[in-house]
Amino acid sequence: MRIVLDAMGGDYAPRVTVEGAVETVNETGDIEVVLIGQEGLIQEELRQKRYPPERITVRHAPQVVAMNEPVSTAVRRKRDSSIRLGIEMVKAGEAHAFVSAGHSGATMAFALLLLGKSEGVDRPAIAATMPTLKGRFVLIDAGANVDSEPTNLLQFALMGNAYARAVLGVQSPRVALLSIGEEDIKGNELTKEAFRLIKDTDLNFVGNIEGKDIFTGEVDVLVCDGFIGNVALKISEGLAETILKMLKREIADIATGRLAYLFMKPALKNFKKKTDYAEYGGAPLLGIRGTCIISHGRSTSKAIRNALKTAARFARLGVNDLISSELARYGEASPVTFDEPVVQNRR
Amino acid sequence: MRIVLDAMGGDYAPRVTVEGAVETVNETGDIEVVLIGQEGLIQEELRQKRYPPERITVRHAPQVVAMNEPVSTAVRRKRDSSIRLGIEMVKAGEAHAFVSAGHSGATMAFALLLLGKSEGVDRPAIAATMPTLKGRFVLIDAGANVDSEPTNLLQFALMGNAYARAVLGVQSPRVALLSIGEEDIKGNELTKEAFRLIKDTDLNFVGNIEGKDIFTGEVDVLVCDGFIGNVALKISEGLAETILKMLKREIADIATGRLAYLFMKPALKNFKKKTDYAEYGGAPLLGIRGTCIISHGRSTSKAIRNALKTAARFARLGVNDLISSELARYGEASPVTFDEPVVQNRR
Secondary structure, eight states: OEEEEETTOSTTTTHHHHHHHHHHHHHOSSOEEEEEEOHHHHHHHHHTOOOOGGGEEEEEOOBOOOTTSOHHHHHHHOTTBHHHHHHHHHHTTSOSEEEESSOHHHHHHHHHHHTOBOTTOSSOEEEEEEEOSSSEEEEEOSSSOSSOOHHHHHHHHHHHHHHHHHTSOOSSOEEEEEESSSSTTOSOHHHHHHHHHHHTSSSEEEEEEEGGGTTSSOOSEEEOOHHHHHHHHHHHHHHHHHHHHHHHHHHHHSTTHHHHHHHHHHHHHHHHHHHOGGGGTOEEEETBSSEEEEOOTTOOHHHHHHHHHHHHHHHHHTHHHHHHHHHHTTOSOOOOOOOSOOOOOOO | OEEEEETTOSTTTTHHHHHHHHHHHHHOSSOEEEEEEOHHHHHHHHHTOOOOGGGEEEEEOOBOOOTTSOHHHHHHHOTTBHHHHHHHHHHTTSOSEEEESSOHHHHHHHHHHHTOBOTTOSSOEEEEEEEOSSSEEEEEOSSSOSSOOHHHHHHHHHHHHHHHHHTSOOSSOEEEEEESSSSTTOSOHHHHHHHHHHHTSSSEEEEEEEGGGTTSSOOSEEEOOHHHHHHHHHHHHHHHHHHHHHHHHHHHHSTTHHHHHHHHHHHHHHHHHHHOGGGGTOEEEETBSSEEEEOOTTOOHHHHHHHHHHHHHHHHHTHHHHHHHHHHTTOSOOOOOOOSOOOOOOO
16 A cells, blocks of 8 residues: 655655654555655755665655645645646556545645546535544534535535444444524524434434534434534643643642542553544544545644555545445435635645 | 523533532622422432522422423424523513523523513524634524624624623724625625624624634634534534644554653643633523523533623613613614524524
8 A cells, every 4th residue: 555645745744744754664565655845854854764675765846835825726736746746647547546634725726637536526525534532523514615515415415424333433424413403493594494404314313413422422323514523622732731731830830739630640651642633643534535534734643644645544445435325325416516625734 | 690500501510510509609799590490300409519508499390391392392392491481580580681501592481481582683693602712702693593694793793892891801802704705795685784794884794704724812702693503613612622633633643652641731721711611601692671691401500600601791781671772772673574593502
């Protein structure tokens, strides 16, 4: 399984991307990594490392998409970027999957442009995995689309269901719609109509779920528009960090604080491990003819490693084909046109 | 200052509502409470309590709006409910403010119907206060409206600004728009247009803010549509609870867990105090001709006490008049019609 990794993507690139690639080939038996990006910088990082040389290759890409660059500019001017040339390799059959912790908007735009949508998909979506009290769930769409239509949400439900079954191994995923009340009459225009559409499928649809209940573990696939999904994802990220900071400060402020901290340290470590996005290995773009995994901008080498493994698993299982056949069961896609991708940067 | 309290509202009514009323009159010098609801039940709760009898009165209301009742049904069939008769008292000048931990949708609907909107306001909104690393901020709209228009968001910004100045005492509130990227071109159709409108005011508008940054304390007023706001509020509530549960479980699972818990207990208590919604005294409905405070369905007597104090402060300061004069500065309200209120139950 050959994965092309955007060596220039993420806040700590190319150091952590190269580290992640080296760790991956050393840990696994069947993954090869192509590091794409500025060759000189990549070779410099590789120089001190030990790894089976036949399983890491470097491909030069002179340009880098900056994190604050508008998607439209990147698409026009960054034709020699690591993102575009990396996805080009997937298209040409030179690699099975593409992974980037860089500009997620540019990744989605180039993926759409070069690979195209899977059959039956009107709008691809990002599926992000999030922890719960009991395990995890898939949030779809986590930010690929804003201003979605009800039929888009229906397709997100079908894609998320196929993904949860294939990749997370859930037999009959419980699919829910993120809304502001449990009854089917609660919500906005979008969710009320989407509710009717999803209810008519044979999915294990458990109805609306409110924000306060998404972390209790009662749901496997959480469906929403990408604007809401991105807000939800980032609020969760920000709040989790804030709560830990506040707690640490309160602990530092009490007389027994130092002792408390000392005794709870292993628990904190376990907690962080369970909630660390790095454990979840990036978010796949569902509904694209090819495998693209979007990693967090702040990815560590562990996050890169897990993203590479997710990519291999995703490609091996042929998840996008599963998605197409799942969508085919619901007939032809509705004639919604797909404008310029409105993916937002996930940083 | 006379406040009418929905004695039947909330999960633990009328026990905690009566307790909250008694505690309030015992703690403050100038608040009188009218307990409205089923007289027999209220009197039974009052019987064992000590309080200055001239400062608590009971008003009978035979009906109760159930938490799961559709707003439209409540409006038609619950004309003798504690919510409707309580708001009627505000309208008749028999009370300065109304507080309920009951059905927030019904509260908003009756408030609109009986009291009407403040001059210049197209859609009233709920302003919820949330904690940050440094203090707190106001989230507006926290769930009064779904499918808002850009002009609604502009008015939410103006109302939130007036509220933060008057009630929270912030001189020049930093107003931000909740979106999925910091640049003004990021967001959905609604936020992009609202960005342009708010930028043209003389508010201290700091632009878009992403979900991950709302808790760092860089913003005083966070503007969004009520669907997003309600999702944001409830995700925060659910996640905070989940994180504490997960942490406690991790602590229980380690060898030094019992000691850690013992030593950190006072810190946990301080943390809970700082983040407890009960400290924030309920969320006012802004843009109504009269003071209505919506409390959390799970309100404790402390939450009721703080809501009663907030109501008194809100009425004393004449916040809704301040809002009207603030909106008047921006000319006539746009001719958006207001349909049936779409307030959702905040439980």
